Structures are given as structure tokens and as C-alpha cells.
Amino acid sequence: LEALSKKLASMPCLVTGTYTGDGAESRLISLGFQPKALLVMREEGYSARPYTDDYYGGLALPGKPVCLQTSYGTDYILTIESKGFRVYYNNSRHTISNQKEANYYYLAWK
Numbered sequence: 001l002e003a004l005s006k007k008l009a010s011m012p013c014l015v016t017g018t019y020t021g022d023g024a025e026s027r028l029i030s031l032g033f034q035p036k037a038l039l040v041m042r043e044e045g046y047s048a049r050p051y052t053d054d055y056y057g058g059l060a061l062p063g064k065p066v067c068l069q070t071s072y073g074t075d076y077i078l079t080i081e082s083k084g085f086r087v088y089y090n091n092s093r094h095t096i097s098n099q100k101e102a103n104y105y106y107l108a109w110k
Contacts, residue, residue: 012036013110018043023089023100031084035108037061038085040078043103053094057104060085068095 019029040057041047047057047066055077058066066078075093079086085108087097097104 015108015110016106017108018103018105019087021087021089021098021100021102021104024098025089027087027089027098028081029084029087029106031108033084033110034062034082035060035080035085035110037109038078038080039107040066040085040087040097041105043105054096055094056096056099056102057106066097068093 015031015035038060040060042056048055055066055068057078060066060078060080062080065076065080068075068077070093072093075090075095076086076088077095077097078088085106087104088095089098089100091099096102
């Protein structure tokens with residue numbers, strides 16, 4: 001029984017949730033743990049809008065953020081942090097993972 005308990009404790013756990021954007025340039029979504037992987041999408045079911053340059057989410061890993069490399073530098077969309085993840089908003093740079101009053105869904109692997 002003890003071996004089974006240890007095995008179950010080490011298995012990945014999937015945490016799901018939602019957040020509503022507040023329009024801040026940068027915002028921490030607190031989970032109380034650092035995700036091993038994170039997937040964020042808009043409530044419409046996409047992480048980037050077709051036929052535009054708008055990015056709303058994607059798949060992030062520790063040390064592997066969702067970002068755009070531009071001639072101006074790096075524009076972050078999602079980053080994993082020690083207690084959750086960070087979302088960003090800059091409409092002119094097309095990083096829209098924290099758009100005011102927009103609903104987002106996430107899957108975070110613990």
C-alpha cells in the first residue's frame with residue numbers, strides 16, 4: 001500500500017481553470033505550484049487568431065515560454081513561474097493573453 005501511495009503521489013496531476021483578463025501589461029495567475037506544462041486558450045478555443053498576428057496563449061514549459069521574437073526583442077505571451085504563470089497584454093505588439101474582460105481557459109500539469 002505504501003508503494004502504491006508513493007507511485008500515485010509522483011504521478012502528474014492535471015489542474016484546470018479559468019481567468020478573466022484585466023488588461024494589465026503583466027499579471028501573475030497564482031496556482032500555488034510551478035506547472036510542469038501549461039496550455040492556455042481563449043474561450044473561443046484558440047491560442048492565436050487565424051489570419052491575424054494576435055496571440056492569446058499556447059503551450060509553455062518551464063524555461064520555454066510562449067513568446068514572439070521580433071526586431072524589437074522578445075514579446076512574452078505566457079511564462080511559467082514558481083507559483084503559477086504570467087500572462088501579458090500589449091495590443092500593439094499582439095500579445096493578448098490578458099485582454100480586459102476576455103475569458104481564458106488553462107490546463108496546468110502539476
